[in-house]
Amino acid sequence: MSSSPSPLHLAVALDGAGWHPAAWREPVARPRELLTAAYWTDLVTEAERGLLDFVTIEDALGLQSSSFTEPDGRTDQVRGRLDAVLIAARVAPLTRHIGVVPTVVATHTEPFHISKAIATLDYVSTGRAGLRVQITARQNEAAHFGRRTFPPFRIEDYDTPAVQEVVADAFNEAADYVEVVRRLWDSWEDDAEIRDVATGRFIDRDKLHYIDFEGRHFSVKGPSITPRPPQGQPLVSALAHATIPYRLVAQAADIGYVTPHDAGRARAIVEEIRAEQTAAGRADETLHVFGDLVVFLDHDPAEAAARRERLDARAGYPYTSDAPIFTGTPAQLADLLQELQSSGLSGFRLRPAVAGHDLPAITQGLVPELQRRGAFRRAYEADTLRGLLGLSRPANRYAAATA
Amino acid sequence: MSKPLKQIHLAAHFPGVNNTTVWSDPKAGSHIEFSSFVHFAQTAERAKFDFLFLAEGLRLREQGGKIYDLDIVGRPDTFTILAALAAVTEHLGLTGTINSTFNEPYEVARQFASLDHLSGGRAAWNVVTSWDAFTGENFRRGGFLPQEERYSRAKEFLATANELFDSWHGDDIVADRETGTFLRDAQAGAFVHQGRHFDIQGQFNVPRSPQGRPVIFQAGDSDEGREFAASSADAIFSRYATLREGQAFYADVKGRLARYGRGRDQLLILPAASFVLGDTDAEAEELAREVRRQQVSGATAIKHLEFVWNRDLSAYDPDGPLPDIAPDLGEHTIARGRAQVRMYRDPLATAREWRELASANKWSIRDLVIETGNRQNFVGSPATVAETINDFVQADASDGFILVPHITPSGLDPFADQVVPLLQERGVYRTEYAGTTLRDHLGLALPHSRLRSSGGTPIDEIRDERVAS
Numbered sequence: 001m002s003s004s005p006s007p008l009h010l011a012v013a014l015d016g017a018g019w020h021p022a023a024w025r026e027p028v029a030r031p032r033e034l035l036t037a038a039y040w041t042d043l044v045t046e047a048e049r050g051l052l053d054f055v056t057i058e059d060a061l062g063l064q065s066s067s068f069t070e071p072d073g074r075t076d077q078v079r080g081r082l083d084a085v086l087i088a089a090r091v092a093p094l095t096r097h098i099g100v101v102p103t104v105v106a107t108h109t110e111p112f113h114i115s116k117a118i119a120t121l122d123y124v125s126t127g128r129a130g131l132r133v134q135i136t137a138r139q140n141e142a143a144h145f146g147r148r149t150f151p152p153f154r155i156e157d158y159d160t161p162a163v164q165e166v167v168a169d170a171f172n173e174a175a176d177y178v179e180v181v182r183r184l185w186d187s188w189e190d191d192a193e194i195r196d197v198a199t200g201r202f203i204d205r206d207k208l209h210y211i212d213f214e215g216r217h218f219s220v221k222g223p224s225i226t227p228r229p230p231q232g233q234p235l236v237s238a239l240a241h242a243t244i245p246y247r248l249v250a251q252a253a254d255i256g257y258v259t260p261h262d263a264g265r266a267r268a269i270v271e272e273i274r275a276e277q278t279a280a281g282r283a284d285e286t287l288h289v290f291g292d293l294v295v296f297l298d299h300d301p302a303e304a305a306a307r308r309e310r311l312d313a314r315a316g317y318p319y320t321s322d323a324p325i326f327t328g329t330p331a332q333l334a335d336l337l338q339e340l341q342s343s344g345l346s347g348f349r350l351r352p353a354v355a356g357h358d359l360p361a362i363t364q365g366l367v368p369e370l371q372r373r374g375a376f377r378r379a380y381e382a383d384t385l386r387g388l389l390g391l392s393r394p395a396n397r398y399a400a401a402t403a
Numbered sequence: 404m405s406k407p408l409k410q411i412h413l414a415a416h417f418p419g420v421n422n423t424t425v426w427s428d429p430k431a432g433s434h435i436e437f438s439s440f441v442h443f444a445q446t447a448e449r450a451k452f453d454f455l456f457l458a459e460g461l462r463l464r465e466q467g468g469k470i471y472d473l474d475i476v477g478r479p480d481t482f483t484i485l486a487a488l489a490a491v492t493e494h495l496g497l498t499g500t501i502n503s504t505f506n507e508p509y510e511v512a513r514q515f516a517s518l519d520h521l522s523g524g525r526a527a528w529n530v531v532t533s534w535d536a537f538t539g540e541n542f543r544r545g546g547f548l549p550q551e552e553r554y555s556r557a558k559e560f561l562a563t564a565n566e567l568f569d570s571w572h573g574d575d576i577v578a579d580r581e582t583g584t585f586l587r588d589a590q591a592g593a594f595v596h597q598g599r600h601f602d603i604q605g606q607f608n609v610p611r612s613p614q615g616r617p618v619i620f621q622a623g624d625s626d627e628g629r630e631f632a633a634s635s636a637d638a639i640f641s642r643y644a645t646l647r648e649g650q651a652f653y654a655d656v657k658g659r660l661a662r663y664g665r666g667r668d669q670l671l672i673l674p675a676a677s678f679v680l681g682d683t684d685a686e687a688e689e690l691a692r693e694v695r696r697q698q699v700s701g702a703t704a705i706k707h708l709e710f711v712w713n714r715d716l717s718a719y720d721p722d723g724p725l726p727d728i729a730p731d732l733g734e735h736t737i738a739r740g741r742a743q744v745r746m747y748r749d750p751l752a753t754a755r756e757w758r759e760l761a762s763a764n765k766w767s768i769r770d771l772v773i774e775t776g777n778r779q780n781f782v783g784s785p786a787t788v789a790e791t792i793n794d795f796v797q798a799d800a801s802d803g804f805i806l807v808p809h810i811t812p813s814g815l816d817p818f819a820d821q822v823v824p825l826l827q828e829r830g831v832y833r834t835e836y837a838g839t840t841l842r843d844h845l846g847l848a849l850p851h852s853r854l855r856s857s858g859g860t861p862i863d864e865i866r867d868e869r870v871a872s
Contacts, residue, residue: 022586061509062605075586083513121483124483143605145510205472321819381464
């Protein structure tokens with residue numbers, strides 16, 4: 001008899017009506033409500049009923065597209081979205097335990113603004129905030145800002161040296177961005193606000209710190225205008241498919257989302273990230289590596305397969321993804337997750353193919369199945385997102401330096 | 404025949420980082436914890452206010468080269484707080500002060516459009532610009548703009564944002580499951596803007612929001628600023644909360660509206676105003692005096708004098724006479740990150756005037772700072788304050804007020820409980836919200852989608868934070 005498995009972590013990635021391009025046409029979908037607070041509140045509260053660790057919310061600085069590099073001009077798929085940080089803030093006060101992790105784009109935005117936005121999300125959620133950092137080298141999105149240009153490239157050219165150089169630079173900028181965001185979170189020590197009536201001082205200004213960051217793409221003075229958030233450091237996460245982003249995860253993130261298509265590949269990716277983590281001097285810090293999967297979940301495997309075929313037919317092409325696509329029952333998915341977990345993944349970020357169908361299938365099918373196996377929590381065991389993920393509240397880098 | 408009574412508009416300014424916010428009072432709570440914002444917003448909504456107002460400052464203030472520590476320091480992110488407040492309120496408008504210097508139109512437009520969607524049409528934008536490289540040190544845009552550039556960038560920023568708001572028409576999403584048509588037109592959101600400050604094109608990715616555009620606030624006072632407000636703003640956050648000044652400003656700005664084919668009710672004039680309530684007028688006056696002394700400690704008085712003198716005055720006794728040395732007329736370096744210092748355009752004259760006042764009245768430094776600033780706008784019993792506010796509005800000195808309590812977060816409670824019912828009894832203030840959007844509360848029409856080719860909307864004189872003074 002083997003010992004009971006170690007619990008795994010579960011998140012869901014929310015995007016519009018779901019990840020399949022025809023999801024919005026399903027009877028269960030609410031395609032005219034995708035821009036409403038009620039829609040997002042329903043999704044996140046459903047995820048919370050399933051005791052999930054957190055939700056991520058997709059975002060981008062341009063219209064959705066079926067093409068990796070440019071707009072596609074399609075009118076048959078969901079187009080248009082809301083700012084993910086604001087969605088997260090809108091649902092946070094209506095939930096109590098689940099983490100909220102919006103996507104933020106590092107390429108064209110201000111790290112100062114994002115740092116205080118996520119710090120504030122941490123305040124309004126009382127310690128449940130995080131971010132997923134993303135880059136963009138799309139020409140059309142650069143044109144929305146008009147401050148810089150990127151060379152045109154096709155997805156087939158992704159591995160060429162020229163494109164890899166662009167990608168590497170964008171990820172270096174993202175690493176700088178995360179560094180600035182994190183320093184700003186620490187730029188106030190926890191006890192900086194003293195309200196000392198006797199001396200008339202509201203703060204002890206020796207406990208506020210300039211961050212004095214200077215990098216290739218920006219320099220930021222600090223301190224933040226927002227005091228250190230409840231978690232100290234809200235969660236930082238990133239999706240990674242190759243060595244350059246693995247390095248970003250290893251150096252700067254608390255969670256990396258990866259997309260291995262089998263256990264062997266999962267093991268190799270985890271090893272690569274762990275090696276980079278050690279090289280970055282973070283060997284004794286908790287760094288989660290989550291597997292991303294698109295899921296079609298039904299009680300009967302044939303039903304799930306048929307649903308996927310029907311959606312593909314409606315979309316007019318078979319859906320493909322960077323992540324593996326799972327089609328089957330909650331029990332089959334639980335088997336797969338536990339197998340992948342044994343290769344070093346500590347959790348999973350599931351992308352519901354159809355939000356209105358596959359999210360409840362996760363919370364009401366997969367979760368009870370994992371609970372029966374002793375592999376998932378039966379109640380929330382912590383008040384903060386870091387707590388749910390077994391991350392302690394970190395010491396302030398500036399306080400440590402002066403101690 | 405007397406004219407019908409005007410309906411009063413009221414709004415609530417979350418207490419900010421000026422010395423007018425009294426943090427030393429035992430009743431003073433957190434200015435960061437979300438629970439404070441919830442209390443404040445729900446009080447404003449209980450009192451049927453039009454909106455809540457948040458100011459912004461993007462660099463912590465410094466004085467004498469050090470972070471200023473005598474006032475409230477720190478504040479949360481504006482968009483994030485407003486989106487969260489949308490979850491705990493149903494009707495209250497949500498007004499954010501957002502800087503046009505250290506942002507980009509595409510990003511700000513998607514944030515306001517998102518806020519408007521997520522609040523069911525309650526978003527408003529107080530458009531401001533920053534003035535110095537000091538704030539710029541926190542941003543990748545960095546640097547700073549000369550004054551004229553700042554204003555021209557602000558104008559073009561707003562014009563560009565409006566083009567983005569208008570790039571979706573409102574009927575773009577068809578979402579027909581049977582035919583598989585989600586969008587009516589593949590070009591939804593398309594825009595091209597070529598101007599001096601912004602040369603951008605592509606597709607905006609937030610479909611048209613319930614209000615079309617957020618309600619636009621402007622705080623301008625110069626001729627150009629007033630002209631802009633008359634042409635394009637929905638409301639003015641004005642500085643004139645005295646009867647005579649208020650009437651002059653009101654008549655001037657409202658008189659400009661016809662030129663733009665706009666009615667007198669399509670631009671609201673809302674001065675910031677502070678208040679102190681007591682059971683009797685005498686009690687309120689006494690309380691107001693105490694509050695002013697809380698707002699201006701001896702140390703604070705010295706710091707305020709430094710705004711004018713532009714030099715270190717820490718050696719002076721706040722309970723003693725004014726300095727006899729002259730102000731330093733060089734570049735203002737003593738207080739950074741503050742709009743107030745620009746109020747003293749002629750420091751020599753101000754210093755002379757203050758010395759004369761102090762000498763004539765036998766005022767110490769602290770007395771002088773207390774007496775020359777921070778006098779509350781409305782002081783009295785609830786009946787007196789209700790009557791005064793109503794008189795102001797009926798006499799066309801304003802359309803209402805943006806109230807700035809001095810205590811976070813409970814400072815609005817007595818006004819909501821004691822003054823609002825009296826205004827309702829007089830029939831000059833709503834007892835229930837009639838509509839759901841902020842435009843409904845303000846009596847403003849929905850904007851037409853009006854695409855324009857390029858920038859050219861003037862805006863100016865914009866501040867990071869206003870308080871009554």
